[in-house]
Amino acid sequence: MGDWHPESWQKRPAKQQAGYPSKEALDGVITQLSSLPPLVTSWEVDALKNQLAAAARGEAFLLQGGDCAENFTDCTSPIITNKLKILLQMSLVLIHGLNKRVIRIGRIAGQYAKPRSADSETIDGVTLPSYRGDLVNGPEFTAEARVPDPVRLLRGYGRAAMTLNFIRALSDCGFADLHHPENWDLDFVRHSAMADKYHKIVKDLSHSLHFMETLGGAENPEINRVQFYTSHEGLHLHYEQALTRQVPNKTGFYNLSTHLPWIGFRTAELDGAHIEYFRGIQNPVGVKVGAGMSETYLQELVERLNPDDEPGKLVLIHRFGAHKVADGLPGLVNAVQRTERNVLWISDPMHGNTESTARGVKTRRFENILSELSQSFEIHKAEGSVLGGVHFELTGDDVTECIGGARGLDETGLERAYRTQVDPRLNYEQALEMAMAIVENQAAK
Ligand code: PEP
Numbered sequence: 001m002g003d004w005h006p007e008s009w010q011k012r013p014a015k016q017q018a019g020y021p022s023k024e025a026l027d028g029v030i031t032q033l034s035s036l037p038p039l040v041t042s043w044e045v046d047a048l049k050n051q052l053a054a055a056a057r058g059e060a061f062l063l064q065g066g067d068c069a070e071n072f073t074d075c076t077s078p079i080i081t082n083k084l085k086i087l088l089q090m091s092l093v094l095i096h097g098l099n100k101r102v103i104r105i106g107r108i109a110g111q112y113a114k115p116r117s118a119d120s121e122t123i124d125g126v127t128l129p130s131y132r133g134d135l136v137n138g139p140e141f142t143a144e145a146r147v148p149d150p151v152r153l154l155r156g157y158g159r160a161a162m163t164l165n166f167i168r169a170l171s172d173c174g175f176a177d178l179h180h181p182e183n184w185d186l187d188f189v190r191h192s193a194m195a196d197k198y199h200k201i202v203k204d205l206s207h208s209l210h211f212m213e214t215l216g217g218a219e220n221p222e223i224n225r226v227q228f229y230t231s232h233e234g235l236h237l238h239y240e241q242a243l244t245r246q247v248p249n250k251t252g253f254y255n256l257s258t259h260l261p262w263i264g265f266r267t268a269e270l271d272g273a274h275i276e277y278f279r280g281i282q283n284p285v286g287v288k289v290g291a292g293m294s295e296t297y298l299q300e301l302v303e304r305l306n307p308d309d310e311p312g313k314l315v316l317i318h319r320f321g322a323h324k325v326a327d328g329l330p331g332l333v334n335a336v337q338r339t340e341r342n343v344l345w346i347s348d349p350m351h352g353n354t355e356s357t358a359r360g361v362k363t364r365r366f367e368n369i370l371s372e373l374s375q376s377f378e379i380h381k382a383e384g385s386v387l388g389g390v391h392f393e394l395t396g397d398d399v400t401e402c403i404g405g406a407r408g409l410d411e412t413g414l415e416r417a418y419r420t421q422v423d424p425r426l427n428y429e430q431a432l433e434m435a436m437a438i439v440e441n442q443a444a445k
C-alpha cells in the first residue's frame with residue numbers, strides 16, 4: 001500500500017463528482033471536516049468484518065436496508081425510529097426462520113450522495129445541473145438550489161452524527177430489549193394480515209427466550225440491546241477522504257464515517273478514483289455487481305479490493321434484475337470461485353428491477369424483487385456458493401412507491417404517498433412481507 005494515501009484517488013478520473021464553483025471553499029470545508037471527531041470506531045469496523053466473514057461461511061445472514069437517499073429533512077425522530085423498527089422486525093423474522101444470527105446494517109447516517117444517469121435535467125426548456133443528493137445540492141428545480149455547495153458536507157456530517165447518536169441510544173437500552181418487542185410495532189399496521197403473522201413469530205421467540213432464561217437461571221444481557229451498523233455509498237470522495245483516519249495501535253487507515261461503505265455500479269471502474277480510494281481502507285467494503293461486468297473484470301476487482309484475501313473484507317452486492325439474474329449470475333459466481341478468494345455475496349433485488357409506469361412514475365414490482373431473490377438463492381446453491389444476505393431500499397413509513405405485496409398496491413395506488421426523490425422503496429408492510437417470503441422460500445427448499 002506504499003503508494004496509497006487517502007488523497008491518492010485525486011490523481012485518477014473520478015466519475016459522478018460535484019463540480020464545485022470554488023476550490024478554496026471546498027478545501028476550507030475539507031480542512032474543517034478532517035478535524036471533527038469520527039462517527040464510528042475502528043473496533044466496530046473490525047467487529048463487523050468478523051461478522052461478515054461468518055455470513056460468507058453461511059453461519060450468519062446480512063440484512064442491509066434503508067432509503068435510496070436520505071434527505072436532511074428526514075433527520076427526525078419518527079423517521080429514524082420507524083426505519084430502525086422495520087429493520088429490527090425484519091431481523092426477528094429472519095432469525096426465527098433462518099435460524100441464524102442476523103447482522104443489521106442500515107443505509108443510514110450518511111446516504112446523502114447520489115449517482116445520476118445524466119449531469120443535467122431539462123424541464124420546460126430550462127436546463128439545470130442534476131440533483132446529486134443533499135450532500136451536494138438541493139432538489140428544488142432552481143438555478144440557485146442546484147449549485148453544489150460545500151457547506152452541505154458539514155451539514156451532512158452533522159445530520160449523520162445526530163442520526164447515529166439517536167440510533168446508538170435506542171440500540172443500547174429499553175427500546176431494543178428483545179423482552180419488549182412491542183416497542184418495535186408500527187401504529188398503522190395494527191389491522192394488517194402481516195401483523196398477525198409477525199406477532200405469532202414474536203410470541204414464539206419470546207417463549208424460547210423465556211425457556212432459555214429459565215434454564216440458564218439469568219437473563220442474557222446481550223438480549224437487552226442490539227447491534228446496528230451503518231453503511232452508505234462512498235460516492236463523494238472528498239467527504240470520505242476527510243473522515244479517513246489513522247488510529248492508535250492499529251495499522252492502516254479507516255473510513256470512520258460509516259462501518260461499511262460501498263462502491264456504486266456506475267463508479268466501479270478498475271482504474272477509476274473510487275477503486276483507488278477503496279483499495280486502501282481497512283473497512284469491509286461493498287461493491288455493486290451486475291449485468292455487463294465480465295468475469296475477468298470481476299476477478300481483477302476482487303484482487304484489487306482484497307489483496308490479502310481477508311475474510312469478511314469484500315461484499316459483492318449483485319443487482320441484475322429478475323429477468324437477467326439467471327443469465328448473468330452463475331458465470332460471475334464461478335469466476336470468483338476460481339480465484340479461491342473469500343467474498344460475501346449478497347443480493348440487491350431492487351436496482352435491476354426499476355421500471356416506469358405508463359404515466360412515467362418510477363416503480364418496482366414486489367413480485368420481481370422476490371423473484372430475483374429466490375432465483376439468487378437457488379443459483380448460489382446450485383453453484384456451491386452461499387448467498388449470505390440481502391440489500392433493500394425500504395422505509396418504515398407508509399409510502400406507496402412499489403407495486404404489489406399483500407395489499408395489492410397498484411399503479412393508481414402509487415399516487416397516495418409517493419415521496420421518494422430518487423428510487424422507489426418498499427413500504428413498512430411490503431418490507432416485512434419480503435422478510436417472511438424469504439423465510440418461506442428457504443423453508444420450502
Ligand atoms: C443505490 O444503491 O442506490 C444505487 C444507486 O445502486 P446501483 O449503484 O447498484 O445502481
Ligand code: CO
Pocket residue numbers: 068069351393422423
Ligand atoms: Co437506489
